[in-house]
Amino acid sequence: MTETGLGDRFRMPEKSSPRRTPQNVPYRDLPHLVNADGQYLFCRYWKPARAPRALVFVSHGAGEHCGRYEELAQMLTGLDLLVFAHDHVGHGQSEGERMVVSDFHIFIRDVLQHVDAVQKEQPGLPVFLLGHSMGGAIAILTAAEKPNHFSGMILISPLVLANPESATTFKVLAAKVLNLVLPNLSLGPIDSSVLSRNKVEVDIYNADPLICRAGLKVCFGIQLLNAVSRVERALPRLTLPVLLLQGSADRLCDSRGAYLLMEAAKSQDKTLKIYEGAYHVLHKELPEVTNSVFQEINTWVSQRIAPAGARSPP
Numbered sequence: 001m002t003e004t005g006l007g008d009r010f011r012m013p014e015k016s017s018p019r020r021t022p023q024n025v026p027y028r029d030l031p032h033l034v035n036a037d038g039q040y041l042f043c044r045y046w047k048p049a050r051a052p053r054a055l056v057f058v059s060h061g062a063g064e065h066c067g068r069y070e071e072l073a074q075m076l077t078g079l080d081l082l083v084f085a086h087d088h089v090g091h092g093q094s095e096g097e098r099m100v101v102s103d104f105h106i107f108i109r110d111v112l113q114h115v116d117a118v119q120k121e122q123p124g125l126p127v128f129l130l131g132h133s134m135g136g137a138i139a140i141l142t143a144a145e146k147p148n149h150f151s152g153m154i155l156i157s158p159l160v161l162a163n164p165e166s167a168t169t170f171k172v173l174a175a176k177v178l179n180l181v182l183p184n185l186s187l188g189p190i191d192s193s194v195l196s197r198n199k200v201e202v203d204i205y206n207a208d209p210l211i212c213r214a215g216l217k218v219c220f221g222i223q224l225l226n227a228v229s230r231v232e233r234a235l236p237r238l239t240l241p242v243l244l245l246q247g248s249a250d251r252l253c254d255s256r257g258a259y260l261l262m263e264a265a266k267s268q269d270k271t272l273k274i275y276e277g278a279y280h281v282l283h284k285e286l287p288e289v290t291n292s293v294f295q296e297i298n299t300w301v302s303q304r305i306a307p308a309g310a311r312s313p314p
């Protein structure tokens, strides 16, 4: 303990209680940022061996965490991209009540803070967004908030439309009423068997201690519904290049959302690839799907960044 000469009454607060992750690891031992609300967010950085040609922020989905993007990030660093991510508030190794956010915009605000910080370290590089599911909605709203800031966006089964079975007019109304009286009531967990046809990947999901498998709370459902309506209004403001990947048998984010995005986004450069029969987590699906997803992303990004060595020196 640091000696203050004033005895036990003046213990250094930072030394006696360092901020710790929900898993009880001190943040001082981990890459992290402090968001505008003073919450600590766990960060990951995947750096290429050579000078980076572009930056990619990875936005994970509901209940999961950015460690699940290791393989995608490795593939992108192989193209000399600097990949970075954080666990959204209430997720993984970040602070915040599990799967709770007071307003969906907090996720977008934190992404913009992280992007700003990395851009200050690596000025002049194009920035891409990669988002999956709820993380796709976050990416869409982030891009819409900063027109012309991002050079492109990769969306893997993004949340654009609420599942039509679970979001009937009656259920949405019921949820809004319920939110006033029982905001913490659980709507039940995601059925992991609908995530992927790859049983190994479903087992990995079920065994991952950083995944929040508790039921989705009513108040979080409301924020997801808010996100969906904000995404719908944001689509006509999108002008950046978009690569959209979607499974036809996705029961969590309906493929109709992907078609709506293709129709409503103003981007000249937009590509949709539908994987027939595939479920929700395309980057962790059957090998034929996941290999193609990696290949499509690789080719698409390669064609939209300057070739290696073509950048002007500072």
Ligand code: XP7
Pocket (backbone or CB within 6 Å): 061, 062, 063, 064, 068, 132, 133, 134, 135, 159, 161, 162, 163, 166, 167, 175, 190, 195, 216, 220, 221, 222, 224, 225, 228, 252, 253, 281
């Ligand atoms: C709602 C409600 C809505 C992985 C993800 C997890 C899927 C979806 C999951 C629920 C209630 C309104 C592991 C579920 C939101 C988006 C998965 C539920 C990502 N990917 N989802 O690798 O982000 O949506 F009232 Cl809209």
